[in-house]
Amino acid sequence: MADPMVPRIVRVEARTRDLPGTVTLELQSVDDTPLPRYRPGQFTMMYVFGVGEIPVSISGDATDPKRLVQTVRSVGAVSDAVTRLQAGDLVGLRGPFGTPWPTDELAGQDVVVVAGGIGLAPLRPTIYHLLANRTNFGKVVLLYGTRSPAEILYRRELEHWRQRLDVQIDVTVDHADSSWHGHVGVVTRLLTRLAIDTSHATALVCGPEIMMRFTAAGLHDIGLPQSAIFVSLERNMKCALGLCGRCQFSGIFACKDGAVVRYDRVRRLMGLKEI
Amino acid sequence: MEGLERILGEHRLFTGLGPSFLTLASGCAKNVVFKAGDYLFRADDAADWIYLIRYGRVALEMALPGREAVQFETPGEGEIVGLTWLLPPYLWGYDARATELTRTIALDARCLRDKCDADHDLGFEILKRFLPVLEHGLQATWLQMLDVYGQPG
Numbered sequence: 114m115a116d117p118m119v120p121r122i123v124r125v126e127a128r129t130r131d132l133p134g135t136v137t138l139e140l141q142s143v144d145d146t147p148l149p150r151y152r153p154g155q156f157t158m159m160y161v162f163g164v165g166e167i168p169v170s171i172s173g174d175a176t177d178p179k180r181l182v183q184t185v186r187s188v189g190a191v192s193d194a195v196t197r198l199q200a201g202d203l204v205g206l207r208g209p210f211g212t213p214w215p216t217d218e219l220a221g222q223d224v225v226v227v228a229g230g231i232g233l234a235p236l237r238p239t240i241y242h243l244l245a246n247r248t249n250f251g252k253v254v255l256l257y258g259t260r261s262p263a264e265i266l267y268r269r270e271l272e273h274w275r276q277r278l279d280v281q282i283d284v285t286v287d288h289a290d291s292s293w294h295g296h297v298g299v300v301t302r303l304l305t306r307l308a309i310d311t312s313h314a315t316a317l318v319c320g321p322e323i324m325m326r327f328t329a330a331g332l333h334d335i336g337l338p339q340s341a342i343f344v345s346l347e348r349n350m351k352c353a354l355g356l357c358g359r360c361q362f363s364g365i366f367a368c369k370d371g372a373v374v375r376y377d378r379v380r381r382l383m384g385l386k387e388i
Numbered sequence: 389m390e391g392l393e394r395i396l397g398e399h400r401l402f403t404g405l406g407p408s409f410l411t412l413a414s415g416c417a418k419n420v421v422f423k424a425g426d427y428l429f430r431a432d433d434a435a436d437w438i439y440l441i442r443y444g445r446v447a448l449e450m451a452l453p454g455r456e457a458v459q460f461e462t463p464g465e466g467e468i469v470g471l472t473w474l475l476p477p478y479l480w481g482y483d484a485r486a487t488e489l490t491r492t493i494a495l496d497a498r499c500l501r502d503k504c505d506a507d508h509d510l511g512f513e514i515l516k517r518f519l520p521v522l523e524h525g526l527q528a529t530w531l532q533m534l535d536v537y538g539q540p541g
Contacts, residue, residue, distance in 0.1 A: 230537035260537045287532045290456040294487060297447065297462040299531040302524075306464070321536035327527065 117354055120160045120205030121146070125198050126180070131266055134187040135231065136196045137172060139180050140206065148181045149206075152213035153238030154345065154373045157183065158353050160205030161198070165191040168350045168368070170235035171209060175242065181206075184234035184266075210353040212373045214239045214317050215343060223251040223309040225337075227328050229258045229300055229320020233266045235345055235372070236319050240274070247279055252309055254281040258300025258324070261286050262293045300324065304331040311336035318376075319345040326383050329376045342376035344383075392417050395493060399440055401468065401517050409510050416499035422446075422486035428469060430483045435472035437494045441465055444490025449483045457483065460532065461525075471522050473497035474515075 115121075127139040142148050149157075153175050160166040167189075173182025187193040198204065216239060224243060228236050243253050255274070259265055265284060275282045283303050285296035296303065300320075316332050318325050325344045332342055348360035348367035355369030363382050365371065393414040396402045402410060420439070422428060428439055428446060439446070445464040449457040460482075463469055469484050469492075478497070504511030 258537070260535070264537070285462075287460075287535070287537070289459045291447070291449070291459065291485075293459065295462075296445075296464075297459040299528045301531070302461075302528055306466070323534060324531065324536050327531060 117207060118352065120158070120166075120207045122203050123148070123181070123206045125200055125202045125204065128198060128200055131184065132186075132264055134196060135184065135266065136198075137182060137184045137234075138195070138198060139173075139182050140204070141180065143203065147178060149209055150178065151175055151181075151209035151238075153216055153242055154214035154235055155209035155211045156235070156353075156372060157181070157206050157208035158210065158350070159183065159185075159195060160207070161191055161194040162203070162205065164194040166205070166207075166351075167191040167195065168210075168353065169195065170231075172234040172237045173241075175238045176245070184231070184237075186231045208353060210350075210368055212371055214345075214373050215315065216242050219243070219315055220249045221251065221313065223314035224253050225307065225309060225314060225316040225332070226253075226255045227257075227300060227304075227316060227318045227320070227332075228255070229324040229328075230260070230264070231266060232318075232320030232324075232345070233257055236317060237267065237270075239317060244274065244277070244280065251313065252281065253279070254307065254309065255283070256300055256303045257282070257284045258303075258320070259284075259286055260288075262289050262295075299327075301327045301331040304328070304335055307335060311338075314341060316342045318342060322347070322383060329380070339377040339380060340375060343373055344376050344379065345373050346371040346379065392419070392493065395442070396440075399493075400466065401440065401521070405513060405517075409513055412503050412507070412510055413495070413500065413514070416496040416503065417493050418496075420492050420494040422490045422492065424486055424488045424490075426486045426490075428484040428486065428490075428492075429480050431480055433480050435470060435478040435480050436497050437470065438473050438497050438500070439469040439484075439492040439494050441467050441469065442491045442493060444492075445487050446490055447485050447487050449485060450481075451483070461528070462487065468518075468521055470497075471518060471525065473501070474518060 123140045124143050126141040129137045156168045159169045169183045172184040185195045187196040318328050329342050346367045350368040351357045351359040353368040355366040360367040447459045448461045451457050
């Protein structure tokens with residue numbers, strides 16, 4: 114078995130600039146070794162040579178074995194270097210790591226996906242799964258909130274999904290000018306309009322932590338049990354194996370016990386200062 | 389009037405309000421329809437009406453110097469436009485523009501204020517119903533002010 118601390122080398126096959134400072138990379142194997150298989154919600158550790166290593170969300174279709182698709186926003190030195198990678202560049206890759214979204218438990222349920230900002234990226238593999246197996250689920254709702262119309266991630270894809278008659282997709286922005294005809298306001302305001310069977314529903318939430326807290330509270334207010342809400346924790350991960358403790362969150366290692374966790378396990382911790 | 393009383397009684401803001409209170413409140417209500425682009429009110433207008441949206445959507449906007457107006461909230465079906473009527477000097481601080489055909493129940497704020505002043509039990513009931521709306525609005529505003537999508541983590 115390969116050493117999980119040693120990265121393998123992969124090549125950037127394609128680069129898409131989604132938004133200023135946010136890119137999606139398609140990675141391919143440089144040899145005959147197949148790309149690692151993953152489940153929606155997992156992440157990899159991406160190593161830019163001479164700069165450093167960071168966790169990166171997998172944002173592609175988990176059923177596609179030929180491409181590993183990952184979306185990154187520039188927020189620091191390493192992520193900035195990742196966003197500057199070009200087709201043909203080589204990077205180191207470890208993983209996938211972490212817990213997945215509970216896609217196996219969603220059959221027969223109404224599914225509410227709530228994403229904020231770049232949080233849509235780690236949810237996209239799940240959305241692909243929901244859409245590809247649409248008849249297995251009750252209502253499928255995607256609520257997406259972001260700063261402004263110019264900062265809508267995967268906009269074309271959202272517009273494409275919206276054309277389907279079997280999913281509800283609502284996008285809201287924090288502010289907009291009059292050319293925007295969609296919702297304005299925080300994503301939690303969309304929750305009161307949800308028409309789902311809360312006794313048979315699961316919510317998957319990913320975004321800034323404060324947005325996830327308020328969203329989980331809002332979902333609970335409309336009747337969803339906290340045990341039916343899953344969130345994705347983002348912490349500064351280093352080893353991604355639960356060894357270094359860098360991402361430790363009380364008794365939880367975000368890299369190993371997360372990133373996806375059931376909300377009732379972390380509700381109290383998420384409200385604590387400086388954790 | 390009976391129709392309005394029923395519609396008001398079914399609105400989440402008035403759910404559970406006793407029949408006598410409901411009759412009093414509906415005495416201040418009327419149906420008002422706005423076409424897309426119509427203004428419900430503009431900043432600095434007297435806050436004399438409260439609008440319960442039955443259908444449609446309204447953009448709440450603020451003018452910024454040298455820029456197009458910025459939308460900061462778009463209440464829709466089942467939501468309320470206007471809390472300013474509760475507090476002196478009863479002046480709107482922003483514009484409200486219908487972005488599509490919007491059907492509302494408009495409550496005459498002066499009429500409602502007078503009835504609340506005359507009947508403090510009604511006033512307390514009404515206040516209890518508007519305070520959560522205010523609190524939710526505040527919470528949403530905090531999140532917008534925190535600019536959570538602009539920050540990592």
